[in-house]
Amino acid sequence: TPYLAYNGRTLKNHRELPSVFGLVSKKGKTPVTSLLFLGFTSVCCVWPSNIGDLIVYVGFLSWIFWGLCFAAVIVLRIKKPHLERPFRVPLFIPVIAIVTSLYLILGSIYTAPSQKLNCC
Secondary structure (H helix, E strand, C coil), X not given: CHHHHHHHHHHHHCCCCCXXXXXXCCCCCCCHHHHHHHXXXXXXXXXXXXXXXHHHHHHHHHHHHHHHHHHHHHHHHHHCCCCCCCCXXXXXXXXXXXXXXXXXXXXXXXXXXXXXXXXC
């Protein structure tokens, strides 16, 4: 996703990454070093295999993390109910999203277990 490069800048602001990852282009306001790092790591992932494997791995792992994000909505709703939020979604929406994520994760493991479990 295009927003992945901005994670380096955010992690730099929280002092979890070196400050070089927070460098931003003056012209385009894009995080140049984060984009270069992501490009380099992507090439390293594709080098030993092919682009199709990388697409499969990213799709599989992204559903794992989306499922965790949906679960975080429910956990925060229970643990910190009085926390001010810019908007609230009905609770059934993250539940449906979690079930969908689990279906996609478990279904892809069931159909090709060796391919999915080798990426982790």
